[in-house]
Amino acid sequence: MAELxxxxxGGGKKGSKKVRSKKSNAKVDLTAMVDLAFLLITFFMxxxxxxxxxxxxxxxxxxxxxxxxxxxxxxxxxxxxxIIMGKDNKIKWFHGLLESPEPGGAxxxxxxxxxxxxxxxxxxxxxxxxxxGDKKKGLIVIIKPTKKATYRNLVDILDEMxxxxxxxYAIVNDITPEEQKLVDEMNK
Amino acid sequence: xxxxxxxxxxxAIDMTAMCDVAFLLLTFFILTxxxxxxxxxxxxxxxxxxxxxxPETGLVMITVGKSEGKEQVFYGxxxxxxxxxxxxxxxxxxxxTFTEEEKAQFALVDEFGVPIEGLKALLAMKASDRVxxxxxxxxxxxxxxNQLQDWIQGARKANIDEGADKELQFAxxxxxxxxxxxxxxxxxxxxxQKINSFNLVTGLRGKDY
Numbered sequence: 001m002a003e004l005x006x007x008x009x010g011g012g013k014k015g016s017k018k019v020r021s022k023k024s025n026a027k028v029d030l031t032a033m034v035d036l037a038f039l040l041i042t043f044f045m046x047x048x049x050x051x052x053x054x055x056x057x058x059x060x061x062x063x064x065x066x067x068x069x070x071x072x073x074x075x076x077x078x079x080x081x082x083i084i085m086g087k088d089n090k091i092k093w094f095h096g097l098l099e100s101p102e103p104g105g106a107x108x109x110x111x112x113x114x115x116x117x118x119x120x121x122x123x124x125x126x127x128x129x130x131x132x133g134d135k136k137k138g139l140i141v142i143i144k145p146t147k148k149a150t151y152r153n154l155v156d157i158l159d160e161m162x163x164x165x166x167x168x169y170a171i172v173n174d175i176t177p178e179e180q181k182l183v184d185e186m187n188k
Numbered sequence: 189x190x191x192x193x194x195x196x197x198x199x200a201i202d203m204t205a206m207c208d209v210a211f212l213l214l215t216f217f218i219l220t221x222x223x224x225x226x227x228x229x230x231x232x233x234x235x236x237x238x239x240x241x242x243p244e245t246g247l248v249m250i251t252v253g254k255s256e257g258k259e260q261v262f263y264g265x266x267x268x269x270x271x272x273x274x275x276x277x278x279x280x281x282x283x284x285t286f287t288e289e290e291k292a293q294f295a296l297v298d299e300f301g302v303p304i305e306g307l308k309a310l311l312a313m314k315a316s317d318r319v320x321x322x323x324x325x326x327x328x329x330x331x332x333x334n335q336l337q338d339w340i341q342g343a344r345k346a347n348i349d350e351g352a353d354k355e356l357q358f359a360x361x362x363x364x365x366x367x368x369x370x371x372x373x374x375x376x377x378x379x380x381q382k383i384n385s386f387n388l389v390t391g392l393r394g395k396d397y
Contacts, residue, residue: 034207037211038210044217047221048217054241055238055240057240059384063380085368147367151252151368152234153368
């Protein structure tokens with residue numbers, strides 16, 4: 001039992017000769033101590049499980065060998081949305097081909113996040129299977145990071161893909177001359 | 189006549205047992221908590237909504253960050269057996285010999301970022317000195333001197349020699365402000381060795397993002 005002998009409570013009055021009645025040892029108030037202990041417990045419990053960093057899986061296609069003949073796979077242009085990431089968190093996106101974009105899919109500026117690019121992606125995730133008439137032929141997002149894009153941008157856009165449940169997406173590093181013009185305009 | 193109850197204050201509850209339990213639990217959590225080692229290259233990871241946790245074992249972490257205006261790459265292996273195996277591989281490849289003491293010392297290093305030539309000097313240092321700024325200059329990973337690639341190879345070899353049934357996983361921990369070509373360079377080094385699937389370390393983002 002935790003007890004503390006408080007000793008002579010009237011220590012101030014040294015001269016006093018009054019014989020004090022033998023007082024029982026006062027109990028220490030443990031409330032504050034218990035509070036503190038539980039606070040620390042909570043802290044340690046939360047930090048041990050939360051400190052594990054999150055990770056995002058990223059699978060990239062095999063790097064093609066130069067010797068192998070290139071086989072071009074034709075993809076329906078109605079399914080592709082190209083996202084070009086520029087500097088200062090800027091995005092330009094277009095739907096279809098750059099020369100002949102799909103209706104409502106001309107190159108547009110956008111921002112990251114809920115009210116930016118996500119709205120466009122979600123709209124197309126829903127609409128494209130209907131356009132193609134095949135549930136398996138959904139949206140394809142082509143992510144093109146430019147040299148000025150940051151790592152945060154890349155993770156943000158990949159996160160966006162995960163949030164929107166985009167069936168197919170790819171990170172493509174080559175930028176065509178026409179797209180380069182867009183990039184120059186954006187990175188200006 | 190009903191007895192008039194004296195309005196007695198609630199007696200003090202005996203909290204000794206509660207206190208005991210609380211401190212027992214506290215001790216448990218303190219002891220089981222893994223102390224966070226100071227990182228030689230602190231990076232600010234970007235956040236994502238992904239909930240997958242990073243595995244504790246069988247992982248190699250490649251940290252890409254910026255220190256004193258220079259792009260640096262640091263390398264860390266989670267398993268001690270793989271650490272020693274990779275060191276042996278590197279020692280052989282670059283003709284550097286390590287004493288048993290240095291090998292034992294290296295097995296305790298979580299993360300480092302020095303060229304193999306400077307590893308001896310790093311191991312001779314105190315652990316607290318190693319994390320000081322400017323001590324570690326990053327692992328060379330350009331086309332002329334690609335030690336990062338060799339470290340990756342060494343770790344994978346060590347993993348196979350250990351008889352692990354799982355392939356070694358690689359995680360890239362990049363600073364959020366790092367430009368994409370820097371990350372791309374590390375990804376390319378991994379892809380050159382046919383590692384096409386890896387993890388990107390991220391922080392946790394709020395639900396309403």
